Amino acid sequence: MHLILFFLFAGFCLAGAINLLLQTHPINSALSLIVVMTSLAVLYLLLGAEFLAIAQIIVYSGAVMVLFTFVVMLLNAGREERTLGSRAASRIGFPAVVALFAILATILLHVQGLGAAHLGEGLSNAPGQSNLELLSQVLFHELLLPFEVTSVLILIAILGAVALAHVEGSKIPESERVAQK
Amino acid sequence: MTIFAFFLWSSAKVAVITVMMLMGIAYTVLLERKLVGRIQNRWGPSRVGPFGLLQPLVDGAKSFLKEDLIPTAVYRPLYLVAPIISLGCALIAIAVIPFGAPGMGPHGFDLFEISNINVGLLVILGITSIGVYGIALAGWSSNNKYSLLGSLRSSAQLISYELALGLSLVGVVLHAGSLNLRVIVEQQATLGAATWNIAGGGQILAFFIYLMAAFAETNRSPFDLPEAESELTGGYHTEYSSMKFAMFFMAEYGNMINVGCVATLLFLGGWTSPLGDLMPPFQSTVLSALLPLFWFVLKVFLFLCLYVWVRGTLPRFRYDQLMNFGWRYLLPLAILNIVGTSLWLAWR
Numbered sequence: 001m002h003l004i005l006f007f008l009f010a011g012f013c014l015a016g017a018i019n020l021l022l023q024t025h026p027i028n029s030a031l032s033l034i035v036v037m038t039s040l041a042v043l044y045l046l047l048g049a050e051f052l053a054i055a056q057i058i059v060y061s062g063a064v065m066v067l068f069t070f071v072v073m074l075l076n077a078g079r080e081e082r083t084l085g086s087r088a089a090s091r092i093g094f095p096a097v098v099a100l101f102a103i104l105a106t107i108l109l110h111v112q113g114l115g116a117a118h119l120g121e122g123l124s125n126a127p128g129q130s131n132l133e134l135l136s137q138v139l140f141h142e143l144l145l146p147f148e149v150t151s152v153l154i155l156i157a158i159l160g161a162v163a164l165a166h167v168e169g170s171k172i173p174e175s176e177r178v179a180q181k
Numbered sequence: 182m183t184i185f186a187f188f189l190w191s192s193a194k195v196a197v198i199t200v201m202m203l204m205g206i207a208y209t210v211l212l213e214r215k216l217v218g219r220i221q222n223r224w225g226p227s228r229v230g231p232f233g234l235l236q237p238l239v240d241g242a243k244s245f246l247k248e249d250l251i252p253t254a255v256y257r258p259l260y261l262v263a264p265i266i267s268l269g270c271a272l273i274a275i276a277v278i279p280f281g282a283p284g285m286g287p288h289g290f291d292l293f294e295i296s297n298i299n300v301g302l303l304v305i306l307g308i309t310s311i312g313v314y315g316i317a318l319a320g321w322s323s324n325n326k327y328s329l330l331g332s333l334r335s336s337a338q339l340i341s342y343e344l345a346l347g348l349s350l351v352g353v354v355l356h357a358g359s360l361n362l363r364v365i366v367e368q369q370a371t372l373g374a375a376t377w378n379i380a381g382g383g384q385i386l387a388f389f390i391y392l393m394a395a396f397a398e399t400n401r402s403p404f405d406l407p408e409a410e411s412e413l414t415g416g417y418h419t420e421y422s423s424m425k426f427a428m429f430f431m432a433e434y435g436n437m438i439n440v441g442c443v444a445t446l447l448f449l450g451g452w453t454s455p456l457g458d459l460m461p462p463f464q465s466t467v468l469s470a471l472l473p474l475f476w477f478v479l480k481v482f483l484f485l486c487l488y489v490w491v492r493g494t495l496p497r498f499r500y501d502q503l504m505n506f507g508w509r510y511l512l513p514l515a516i517l518n519i520v521g522t523s524l525w526l527a528w529r
Contacts, residue, residue: 027259027321034314054303062310063340066317070336073321073329132300132360 006046013039026072030065037061051132194295195276202275206434207237213434213489220493244427252324252420259322264421264428267315271435274308277301278442279363281452282473293452293474294363301362302354305443306347309398313339315432316400316407320417331416334500335407338397341507342404346394348515352387352522353378353447366451374455379448383525386518388448390511395440397507400433401488403495404503441484445477449484452477 016035023029037060044053139147211226211233218225226233251260278301281293291297298304313336320332356378357365369378378384397404408416418429445451452473498506 031259031318038311050298050300051303054300054307057307058303058310062307062313063343066310066313066336066340069314069317069321070333070340073317073333073336 002046006043009039009042009046013043027069030068030072033068034061034065037065049131051135190290191295194292198275198295199272202272202435202438203431205438206431207241209434209438209485210240210430211237212485213492216486216489217493220490241427244424247423249423249425254324255420256322256324259318260420261425263315263319263322264425264432265315266318267312267432268428268435270308270312270315271432271439274305274439275442277304277362278439278446279366279451280442280474280477282470283363292470297361297363299359299361302350302360302365302443302447305439306343306350309436309439310339310343312432312436315429316417319421319429323417323420325420327413327415328417328419331407331409331413331419335400335417338400338404338406338503338507341504342394342397342511345390345507345511345515346398348512348519349387349390349394350447351515351519352384353382355519355522355526356382356384362446362451366446366453370450370453373453374450377448377450377455382448383522384448384518386514387522388444390515390518391444391448393511394507395444396488396491397503399436399440401437402492403498405497406500406503409497437485437488438481441481441488442477444484445480449480 013036016032016039020029020032020036023032038057041053041056041061044050044056214236215225215233226236229235229239251257276295277298279291279294279297283291283293283297316335316339317332320328320330320335323329353365354360357368359365359368369376369382372381375381379388396402400407406416407413408418410416413419418426421429454472454476
């Protein structure tokens with residue numbers, strides 16, 4: 001059962017990824033990316049990480065991709081222009097990518113302590129303890145300092161974005177100024 | 182239980198609950214028309230059947246029989262998929278909502294919930310966040326400026342209010358220490374209404390934040406800017422006709438019911454009685470199965486009445502007011518509520 005679901009959603013994931021590259025219209029590509037994100041969430045669920053799966057759906061498919069489609073709609077981006085590209089890139093590119101991923105996968109599988117994934121095990125093995133508790137124990141207890149530092153980093157990034165967008169002395173239209181009061 | 186029996190029971194549950202949900206949507210529409218009618222000092226639908234009770238069925242038949250127009254300039258694939266996404270998300274969310282006492286079926290089978298999972302609350306939030314695409318894509322693919330404006334408003338509004346909505350639920354989750362909806366209900370049910378999250382749980386502020394964010398999330402008045410008739414003719418569904426329009430319409434009411442169910446579960450004690458343990462448990466199995474169902478439906482019904490009451494009372498917000506309200510008031514209030522709840526829990 002788990003294996004069937006795995007192949008189904010891995011297939012969806014790959015099909016979405018390939019479609020993402022082949023589509024010329026930005027909104028179709030964005031929607032393919034949503035398919036990829038959601039299929040990945042199902043794969044996490046199959047590995048027993050239910051919190052991660054739902055977080056993936058809420059954060060990536062729900063928030064990030066909505067912003068993507070929002071921007072595409074707002075700018076009304078048209079069809080992407082195709083360049084032929086260099087012939088060398090198309091000939092060497094695909095074999096190079098395949099080789100790179102093969103090397104990465106072999107290295108990851110041979111690292112100490114990492115083995116093949118076991119489908120559907122996490123769903124049944126710890127009856128009293130959800131992996132939400134384990135995850136929060138790790139994040140807010142053992143790795144508290146890196147977690148807090150990361151959040152400060154994100155805060156700085158937000159402040160930087162606001163500072164860049166808000167140019168000093170920029171003219172606010174009269175109508176908006178009235179509305180803000 | 183064998184896998185075959187499990188499959189059979191589950192499909193039966195899904196079928197029954199989906200039909201109940203669709204009937205619920207149809208009669209919520211009637212409830213709204215009746216109540217708004219009485220608020221405006223008129224009768225509302227009263228011709229079809231006794232008290233107009235057959236009106237939803239006739240409306241449904243009318244939507245099916247109308248001509249289905251597809252404008253030539255639309256982007257067809259997305260135009261056709263958008264209403265399905267909208268209605269699908271509205272109907273899927275009910276799958277994790279427990280609406281009756283646990284167990285009750287044969288072999289300890291959960292009769293009153295399709296699936297009991299330990300991240301139920303997050304699943305509902307996730308499905309709601311996917312539902313935005315229905316409206317956003319409908320507006321974009323219609324190739325119409327009113328539709329596009331409506332869907333842009335809707336996306337911006339949903340992203341802004343989803344934050345306040347999610348944060349307002351954190352207080353409740355802190356209280357219960359779980360994301361499982363059954364645990365959340367059982368935690369507040371010990372003394373009946375006195376320990377509900379809205380009263381003894383001290384989450385009344387969170388309830389009001391949730392209420393306002395939920396109105397915005399479901400695109401209901403006073404936050405119904407994505408389909409403001411006076412400015413955008415029909416908003417995101419301007420170009421839709423017959424059953425496709427009806428699907429958007431049903432999705433809106435389905436979302437209202439979902440939001441009502443979540444409010445009932447998180448703040449109003451779910452399926453438990455407001456009397457709590459004061460009332461002795463009934464000996465008969467049928468009564469102890471049906472009474473929780475009655476309380477749950479009653480609470481959701483009252484919540485829907487509140488929705489209609491607000492619609493009949495308040496005028497629509499202006500767009501900048503909506504954004505100001507969401508970001509400057511609701512969000513800080515929700516964060517304040519989290520800080521307050523955590524301090525209280527730590528001190529206790």
